[in-house]
Amino acid sequence: MSELAPLFGGNFDWLSTLPSYQQELVNELAKSRAMEDVAIAWLEAGTTSGIAGFGAAQSTRLFYETFLNLMHDLLCSDDKFIEERSKLLADYKASQTMVAASIASIIAPYVGTATPMLTTVVVIILIVISKAGLQSWCAAQAERRREAGRPPNENSR
Amino acid sequence: MWHTAPVLFDFSAICYLLGKIEGGGLTPLGTAFALGGRKIATALHVVRDAPNVQLLMPRAPVGGYQDGTDNAANVRPLRLVEADPIRDLAVLETPEDFSTTVPYLLASTDEIQPGMPVSTHGYPHVDAGRYVLTQYPTTVGAKVLLATQGVKSKYLVLNTLLQRGQSGSLVFNPTTMNIVAVVIGPHHPTGGTGARFVISGVDPAALNQTAHAVSAEYLTAMIR
Numbered sequence: 001m002s003e004l005a006p007l008f009g010g011n012f013d014w015l016s017t018l019p020s021y022q023q024e025l026v027n028e029l030a031k032s033r034a035m036e037d038v039a040i041a042w043l044e045a046g047t048t049s050g051i052a053g054f055g056a057a058q059s060t061r062l063f064y065e066t067f068l069n070l071m072h073d074l075l076c077s078d079d080k081f082i083e084e085r086s087k088l089l090a091d092y093k094a095s096q097t098m099v100a101a102s103i104a105s106i107i108a109p110y111v112g113t114a115t116p117m118l119t120t121v122v123v124i125i126l127i128v129i130s131k132a133g134l135q136s137w138c139a140a141q142a143e144r145r146r147e148a149g150r151p152p153n154e155n156s157r
Numbered sequence: 158m159w160h161t162a163p164v165l166f167d168f169s170a171i172c173y174l175l176g177k178i179e180g181g182g183l184t185p186l187g188t189a190f191a192l193g194g195r196k197i198a199t200a201l202h203v204v205r206d207a208p209n210v211q212l213l214m215p216r217a218p219v220g221g222y223q224d225g226t227d228n229a230a231n232v233r234p235l236r237l238v239e240a241d242p243i244r245d246l247a248v249l250e251t252p253e254d255f256s257t258t259v260p261y262l263l264a265s266t267d268e269i270q271p272g273m274p275v276s277t278h279g280y281p282h283v284d285a286g287r288y289v290l291t292q293y294p295t296t297v298g299a300k301v302l303l304a305t306q307g308v309k310s311k312y313l314v315l316n317t318l319l320q321r322g323q324s325g326s327l328v329f330n331p332t333t334m335n336i337v338a339v340v341i342g343p344h345h346p347t348g349g350t351g352a353r354f355v356i357s358g359v360d361p362a363a364l365n366q367t368a369h370a371v372s373a374e375y376l377t378a379m380i381r
Contacts, residue, residue: 117201117237
């Protein structure tokens with residue numbers, strides 16, 4: 001976990017890595033809710049009040065908890081996503097602006113959605129981690145998973 | 158009364174049917190339209206959970222007729238590049254050897270007033286295997302602000318009955334020759350999230366002529 005600590009060491013503006021229209025939407029959503037709830041709102045959006053989507057297929061919804069578990073495994077464990085963590089560090093050294101998209105591309109296949117849909121949620125969680133500190137966030141997620149009855153990998157902190 | 162200008166565009170070259178490959182076959186998803194270059198647009202709910210979205214290449218008409226008996230599909234892979242779940246909009250990218258030049262501009266619902274004529278261009282009944290690009294001239298019933306997760310956006314209410322496959326259709330203003338909105342779906346009392354009662358694949362609560370289309374100005378922000 002400590003190897004990833006530099007990602008959250010400065011005052012990097014994670015939101016600035018998103019396109020302008022997504023920055024504006026995140027800021028609008030954050031006016032009335034906490035950042036964690038902004039992430040949930042982003043994932044649950046897609047149904048406007050009073051409108052039924054009318055494509056040929058019905059969407060399935062991402063589960064925020066599954067996403068958080070994967071973020072926790074990626075950022076906090078010692079024995080999961082080892083290769084991916086190395087790639088993440090390489091991307092970080094190349095450019096911090098690549099980190100969110102890199103994390104999204106790692107997690108997206110596990111939750112069955114496209115990377116651009118997920119990158120915004122990753123950025124929101126990176127903002128949360130930057131404020132809380134990586135160690136505190138990892139501990140809070142481990143506690144959440146224990147309370148949910150789905151204990152984290154014993155090497156996840 | 159507004160005058161309805163004749164529509165001279167060949168919409169068949171710029172409106173596409175999207176599908177996904179599953180089980181060795183192609184499942185149709187909805188409609189998309191060209192934005193110029195390698196970008197195309199649709200409603201996000203059409204593509205958000207489909208990992209391998211495909212564009213069905215437009216088929217040449219036969220003596221001026223679309224061949225309704227021909228469902229053979231020549232497909233090209235697409236990549237989701239921009240997603241706005243609040244407005245339910247998506248921008249996808251075509252392969253390098255596929256690009257378009259479009260004869261219209263993306264505008265806004267601001268240029269429309271209730272009672273004005275518009276047209277939608279999409280693929281209704283794709284769930285029943287019908288791959289026919291169909292134009293629906295209609296009128297604007299209302300301009301409304303609707304909220305997703307508390308964020309308000311601009312919509313048109315169109316006096317037209319939508320069928321499965323029309324999500325993502327462009328809404329064309331024949332007066333200015335601009336695209337003013339994107340079809341999202343019909344009015345539904347629960348927004349489609351509550352209990353739905355479906356008969357033979359049809360949800361009676363969505364059988365109404367209160368179709369909603371979100372302003373195309375939000376797409377402009379996604380392709381800057």
